[in-house]
Amino acid sequence: MAITNVFLLVMVVLAFLSIQVKKPETAIIYLGIFSLLNAIVYLFYGAPDVSLAEAVIGSALATVLYLIAIKRYNPSRNGLSDGYFLRSFRNRFTRYQEVFWGGMFLLVGFGVLRTYLDTMEEVGKPAWDYYVRFFTPDTGARNAVTAIYLNYRVFDTLFEALLLLVGVIAVIYFSWREEEWENQKKE
Amino acid sequence: MGEPEKRVTPHPQSEIVTRMIGLLYPFILLYGFHIIVNGHLTPGGGFQGGAILATVFITRYLARPLFDIDIVTLQILEKTFFLGIVVSPMLFLLRGVIGDSFMVSYLVLMNILIGFKVCCGLAILFFRFMFHEGKEKGTEERFHSG
Numbered sequence: 001m002a003i004t005n006v007f008l009l010v011m012v013v014l015a016f017l018s019i020q021v022k023k024p025e026t027a028i029i030y031l032g033i034f035s036l037l038n039a040i041v042y043l044f045y046g047a048p049d050v051s052l053a054e055a056v057i058g059s060a061l062a063t064v065l066y067l068i069a070i071k072r073y074n075p076s077r078n079g080l081s082d083g084y085f086l087r088s089f090r091n092r093f094t095r096y097q098e099v100f101w102g103g104m105f106l107l108v109g110f111g112v113l114r115t116y117l118d119t120m121e122e123v124g125k126p127a128w129d130y131y132v133r134f135f136t137p138d139t140g141a142r143n144a145v146t147a148i149y150l151n152y153r154v155f156d157t158l159f160e161a162l163l164l165l166v167g168v169i170a171v172i173y174f175s176w177r178e179e180e181w182e183n184q185k186k187e
Numbered sequence: 188m189g190e191p192e193k194r195v196t197p198h199p200q201s202e203i204v205t206r207m208i209g210l211l212y213p214f215i216l217l218y219g220f221h222i223i224v225n226g227h228l229t230p231g232g233g234f235q236g237g238a239i240l241a242t243v244f245i246t247r248y249l250a251r252p253l254f255d256i257d258i259v260t261l262q263i264l265e266k267t268f269f270l271g272i273v274v275s276p277m278l279f280l281l282r283g284v285i286g287d288s289f290m291v292s293y294l295v296l297m298n299i300l301i302g303f304k305v306c307c308g309l310a311i312l313f314f315r316f317m318f319h320e321g322k323e324k325g326t327e328e329r330f331h332s333g
Binding site for chain 1: 232235241258262290293298
């Protein structure tokens with residue numbers, strides 16, 4: 001448990017660093033390390049499936065995709081100077097307002113967390129018991145996660161796969177529109 | 188592979204990185220397939236294994252920055268796999284005919300389909316991000332050379 005707490009503290013520090021750092025590339029690297037530690041913490045909490053997904057998606061794929069996106073992003077084409085969003089966000093609040101709103105959000109967050117921790121134990125207990133007891137005779141799988149996402153909840157899996165397909169189609173569509181726009185500008 | 192195409196990054200690739208990736212390449216593939224096929228026994232499954240297989244494309248790009256992947260074929264493959272994912276739960280309608288022994292093979296089949304679909308989808312995303320403008324040119328050159 002002690003190792004888990006150390007990892008959680010380091011994760012908080014990394015999250016703070018990644019929003020304070022000047023260059024976005026450095027922030028992305030910090031987020032990659034954050035995801036890796038997150039995966040280790042998931043492993044200690046007994047969720048190896050989520051840990052695997054977090055390690056692959058969070059620290060490998062997302063880091064590479066973010067880095068490419070930042071490399072390809074050209075702010076001068078849209079008439080925006082570098083760091084435009086950051087500066088406009090900074091200018092919107094004075095320091096006292098920042099402290100005030102930050103404190104308010106922290107209070108609300110703790111309130112939400114407290115209600116969540118109070119109600120966490122009761123919710124979903126019968127389904128949990130049923131799945132843990134009967135998943136092997138029901139589905140023939142020895143990994144409960146696979147039993148749930150391929151048998152009990154297969155419609156959710158279908159729609160998740162559909163969402164990935166829609167995401168791919170959207171990326172292709174938008175990059176295609178951009179090409180057309182550039183071709184028109186050349187002519 | 189034919190003749191190498193012109194899309195090479197301006198800065199030269201590191202020799203060490205290229206060789207190490209060439210060494211790691213089959214092991215990443217093996218690990219991805221292991222996670223997909225054993226998804227019903229051990230932690231992991233189609234999605235995780237598919238994402239690992241998609242990182243193979245990224246490491247391949249890091250080793251040899253070429254654009255010789257046909258994105259249109261990958262798209263058709265992804266849609267076909269999605270069709271398979273939609274159709275294969277209908278095996279449960281034939282449960283009385285086939286019998287209960289198909290359940291494990293259903294799980295393996297679904298994991299493999301989901302794994303390949305996720306792999307194709309993430310590879311398409313990566314290559315669209317990477318080669319934002321070179322789709323038609325790349326495929327045409329490929330067709331003419333091959």
